[in-house]
Amino acid sequence: MPRKPPRYHSLKKIKVRADWSRWSLYHLSQLRPPNLGARTYFQQKWSAKSDTRAYHGEHIREKKWKRRFTSSLPAVVPMDHKYLARHDGSEQAAGRGAGADAQEKTRTPQMTPYMQMTYWPMERRLDMAIWRALFASSARQARQFVVHGLVKVNGKRMRYPGYLLNPGDLFQVDSECVMFATGAPKTRTAVARQVAEEQRAARREAYDPNNSKKPSSELEALPAPTSREEPSPTELKKHLQTLMDDVEGVLGTEVKAKDKQKLRDFRSTIRKAISLWKTATADTIATLDNQFSFLRSALSTAKPEASKSSDPSTQLLSKEDTEKLKAAFDRLKEQAEYDSTWNKRDAKKPYLTPWRPRNYMSAFAFIPRYLEVNQNICAAVYLRHPVARPGLAEVPTPFSIETGQLAFNWYLRRR
Amino acid sequence: MPPRLRTTNVPCTLTCCPSVRSQCITQPSRTSRQFSQTSCQQVTLRRRKFYDWLNGPGLALKEPIPGSTNYLGAYDRYGNLVRASPGWQRRKAGEQQGQSAEQEGEEKKEEAAEGQESPDELEMAARRTEQAKKAEQAGGDALPPETVEDLRPFPLNKHFRSQPVLSEGLREAIYQRVKRDGATVSLASVEFGVSNERVGAVVRLKQMEKEWIAQGKTLAAPYSKAVLDMLPTTPYVDPNRPENKGKRPITHEPINDLPVHAATRQQLFVPVAESRHFTRVDAGKAFDNTLLPADDRIPHPELVQAERELASGLSFEERKKLAEERLAAEQARKAQEEARLKAEDAALKKVPQRRWDFVFQDFSIETVGKSERSLEGVGWRYGFPHEDRKKGHVKIPTKVEA
Numbered sequence: 169m170p171r172k173p174p175r176y177h178s179l180k181k182i183k184v185r186a187d188w189s190r191w192s193l194y195h196l197s198q199l200r201p202p203n204l205g206a207r208t209y210f211q212q213k214w215s216a217k218s219d220t221r222a223y224h225g226e227h228i229r230e231k232k233w234k235r236r237f238t239s240s241l242p243a244v245v246p247m248d249h250k251y252l253a254r255h256d257g258s259e260q261a262a263g264r265g266a267g268a269d270a271q272e273k274t275r276t277p278q279m280t281p282y283m284q285m286t287y288w289p290m291e292r293r294l295d296m297a298i299w300r301a302l303f304a305s306s307a308r309q310a311r312q313f314v315v316h317g318l319v320k321v322n323g324k325r326m327r328y329p330g331y332l333l334n335p336g337d338l339f340q341v342d343s344e345c346v347m348f349a350t351g352a353p354k355t356r357t358a359v360a361r362q363v364a365e366e367q368r369a370a371r372r373e374a375y376d377p378n379n380s381k382k383p384s385s386e387l388e389a390l391p392a393p394t395s396r397e398e399p400s401p402t403e404l405k406k407h408l409q410t411l412m413d414d415v416e417g418v419l420g421t422e423v424k425a426k427d428k429q430k431l432r433d434f435r436s437t438i439r440k441a442i443s444l445w446k447t448a449t450a451d452t453i454a455t456l457d458n459q460f461s462f463l464r465s466a467l468s469t470a471k472p473e474a475s476k477s478s479d480p481s482t483q484l485l486s487k488e489d490t491e492k493l494k495a496a497f498d499r500l501k502e503q504a505e506y507d508s509t510w511n512k513r514d515a516k517k518p519y520l521t522p523w524r525p526r527n528y529m530s531a532f533a534f535i536p537r538y539l540e541v542n543q544n545i546c547a548a549v550y551l552r553h554p555v556a557r558p559g560l561a562e563v564p565t566p567f568s569i570e571t572g573q574l575a576f577n578w579y580l581r582r583r
Numbered sequence: 584m585p586p587r588l589r590t591t592n593v594p595c596t597l598t599c600c601p602s603v604r605s606q607c608i609t610q611p612s613r614t615s616r617q618f619s620q621t622s623c624q625q626v627t628l629r630r631r632k633f634y635d636w637l638n639g640p641g642l643a644l645k646e647p648i649p650g651s652t653n654y655l656g657a658y659d660r661y662g663n664l665v666r667a668s669p670g671w672q673r674r675k676a677g678e679q680q681g682q683s684a685e686q687e688g689e690e691k692k693e694e695a696a697e698g699q700e701s702p703d704e705l706e707m708a709a710r711r712t713e714q715a716k717k718a719e720q721a722g723g724d725a726l727p728p729e730t731v732e733d734l735r736p737f738p739l740n741k742h743f744r745s746q747p748v749l750s751e752g753l754r755e756a757i758y759q760r761v762k763r764d765g766a767t768v769s770l771a772s773v774e775f776g777v778s779n780e781r782v783g784a785v786v787r788l789k790q791m792e793k794e795w796i797a798q799g800k801t802l803a804a805p806y807s808k809a810v811l812d813m814l815p816t817t818p819y820v821d822p823n824r825p826e827n828k829g830k831r832p833i834t835h836e837p838i839n840d841l842p843v844h845a846a847t848r849q850q851l852f853v854p855v856a857e858s859r860h861f862t863r864v865d866a867g868k869a870f871d872n873t874l875l876p877a878d879d880r881i882p883h884p885e886l887v888q889a890e891r892e893l894a895s896g897l898s899f900e901e902r903k904k905l906a907e908e909r910l911a912a913e914q915a916r917k918a919q920e921e922a923r924l925k926a927e928d929a930a931l932k933k934v935p936q937r938r939w940d941f942v943f944q945d946f947s948i949e950t951v952g953k954s955e956r957s958l959e960g961v962g963w964r965y966g967f968p969h970e971d972r973k974k975g976h977v978k979i980p981t982k983v984e985a
Contacts, residue, residue: 179627179629179630179633180629190637190641191633193641193644193655194633194636194637194641196655196737196738197636197640197641197655197738199738199739200739201739240845242842242843243842243843244840244841244842244843245840245841245843246837246839246840246841247839247840247841247877247881248839249839249881249883249886249887249890250890252877252878252881252887252890253886253887253888253890253891253893253894254890254894256862256863256864257861257862257863257864257866257876258860258861258862261855261861281742284740284742284743302810321983322983322984322985323985324983326980326983328979328980330977330979331979331980332979332981334981334982335780336780336783336784336985337983337985338784338787338788338985343801343802343803343806346803346806347803347805347806350806350810351806506804510801510802510804510805511804511805522805523805523806523809524805524809525647525806525809525810525813527645527646528644528645529647529813530644530646530647530648530652530653530654530813531644531653531654531655531736532736533647533652533745533810533813533814534654534736534745534746534814535745535748535814536746537746537836540749540780540781540784540785540788541748542754542785542788542789542791542792543803543806543807543810543811544792544795544802544803544804544807545788545791545792545795545802545803546803546806547788547791548788549780549784549787549788551778551780551781551784552780555840555842557837557840559742560742560743560744561742561743562743563743564736564737564743565737565740565743566736566737566739566740567737567739567740568739568740568741569740569741569742
């Protein structure tokens with residue numbers, strides 16, 4: 169492997185690299201079609217080759233790639249079985265000479281972009297496939313995973329990043345490493361640590377049951393600075409506590425036994441939810457918010473009736489309402505339990521916990537069709553070689569088809 | 584990292600004197616350490632532009648949009664999401680997502696594609712109706728479904744787009760269909776509109792996942808959830824639910840792909856008499872004598888056969904009988920092949936050992952041929968170097984047995 173170029177993400181010489189960095193994203197956004205005017209053919213080919221090689225297997229020596237290059241590019245044509253059954257192919261030539269050539273307009277099929285397939289042998293490499301399956305954040309990192317023995321092919325450890333996958337090969341990466349590669353990194357700077365410490369202290373203070381009254385009054389006093397849309401878990405907890413007090417107040421007044429039982433069930437579900445609040449993480453808050461608003465609306469519609477009349481016909485909570493509330497709380501519980509078992513805070517992990525995808529990952533997240541990935545076990549199957557089909561080439565390349573063609577021609581000239 | 588501020592480290596008294604200024608240029612502007620190898624990170628125009636882009640148009644790409652893809656192709660030059668209505672905001676999208684998750688149970692799937700001619704458009708149409716439904720349920724403020732442009736991670740490459748992957752529900756359904764109901768791979772492939780190889784892979788991976796769960800290994804659940812949320816997915820239309828009555832499953836990919844044969848890459852002019860009935864079979868022969876017609880080379884020739892029988896006007900019973908006969912013949916062929924393999928295996932003499940078995944197989948030394956260099960020959964021959972000692976031979980394994 170050649171060493172990493174000194175200015176890997178140079179802003180002066182724009183080269184799109186095979187990784188998920190913000191530099192790559194910026195370069196992708198700045199990429200322009202090749203300048204074909206006032207340049208010799210050789211110059212055009214050279215720059216096309218150099219641009220594409222900076223992305224496709226930059227960590228592979230040029231000579232190795234040249235040996236791997238092949239001018240035959242795989243392609244498929246989707247067939248319609250109904251058409252095949254009805255016609256035997258002779259209809260395409262029928263009656264031409266007899267003057268029966270006035271046909272209905274045939275649709276011209278889309279162009280097959282063969283020229284975007286120049287680098288398809290590169291996609292067969294194990295490290296590239298790992299990167300394409302979204303198990304590593306760059307091709308170099310994928311290569312490192314293989315070299316470090318974190319990858320298995322068909323259940324056997326494979327330490328060669330240059331292993332060419334065969335159709336049907338199953339490869340598997342250590343899931344902790346995948347989480348590390350694709351997750352947000354831990355904050356390591358002194359300032360970040362200090363900020364985190366402060367936040368933790370604030371959280372501890374907010375959760376302290378002894379002085380729970382004080383922060384709530386502060387929050388009410390200062391609504392302007394905390395201009396967040398979603399309420400924090402503590403706020404939600406407070407809301408729900410008031411809600412429970414309301415329920416208890418209603419329970420105290422005279423209601424029929426059946427209603428009382430229902431309300432007691434309701435109260436117990438709320439209690440359960442409150443106990444789960446502590447484990448709630450940032451991404452559950454949105455759901456909690458919705459649950460809460462729904463709950464409040466349900467109760468506000470039901471409550472006036474209950475307060476003004478205690479006759480059995482008008483119940484405090486109709487059957488559907490309780491069912492809905494039950495379902496909502498069950499889902500809430502499930503969510504909180506899921507987060508506490510699968511995505512909990514853990515200082516020992518090498519990545520930021522609770523896990524979240526790293527920045528700018530979504531802009532690069534796609535899985536080509538020649539791979540079938542199961543994200544739960546961080547394993548994937550290389551189904552077949554990448555192919556071109558009408559209008560679509562399966563090799564992911566950020567360059568336009570003109571660049572692809574020029575690069576193909578560059579490698580063609582020595583064959 | 585915010586852009587660094589330009590520091591005027593050169594005193595103004597120096598700038599007026601040209602001789603001293605030239606000296607200033609040769610020495611890089613103030614470096615913190617003399618021995619540092621890091622290139623001096625000055626605030627250049629390019630660097631400023633980079634951070635401007637990151638904090639302006641690039642900010643939208645930093646985090647995923649909940650419940651949607653978030654590719655570069657979906658934005659214009661100024662970082663506006665093209666498909667979004669003017670009032671749309673990311674923050675609201677998160678809330679909408681929470682609500683739509685509530686309503687996921689009563690989601691409705693629209694009728695999907697028939698035929699295989701232009702799967703891309705049909706697939707897109709199916710997805711679009713799907714998402715339009717979702718948007719309707721979520722309220723007026725939700726994101727409209729993605730167009731082809733929105734699925735382009737590389738705006739310059741018009742011939743590549745992020746294609747949908749199988750959703751968790753669909754994977755589970757395929758696994759259950761094959762494992763529990765015992766459907767053949769090709770049958771499941773036709774039913775779900777998923778290619779043969781993918782059906783096999785899904786079953787293999789699902790099986791592995793179940794083994795993991797049984798062993799109590801930790802699944803990468805948060806990763807899976809986040810990634811599937813970022814990608815376009817093909818949803819599963821459960822036919823058992825009452826609201827999906829009469830709906831067809833959404834075709835995931837074209838299942839009858841004909842590989843382009845190398846012999847057909849050339850252009851060929853074959854003069855043919857007008858009276859001659861020139862079919863696909865003849866055309867294949869013209870290219871290459873061994874080239875079979877498309878009917879036999881596609882992954883699902885049985886579909887063509889079934890369609891032909893339907894077109895020939897056979898009754899249902901007759902067609903059923905024919906299909907059963909074919910199935911029986913296929914099974915007989917498979918059984919025969921299995922028996923042959925078993926017999927071959929039994930013919931070998933085996934001596935079991937602690938870790939490995941010794942297997943004895945009959946060979947003739949004549950297989951090396953007259954030159955004694957034939958590849959069929961067995962054993963090491965004196966004076967004949969090992970292949971892997973030769974120049975240019977790579978020792979990376981070429982295959983791993985499953």
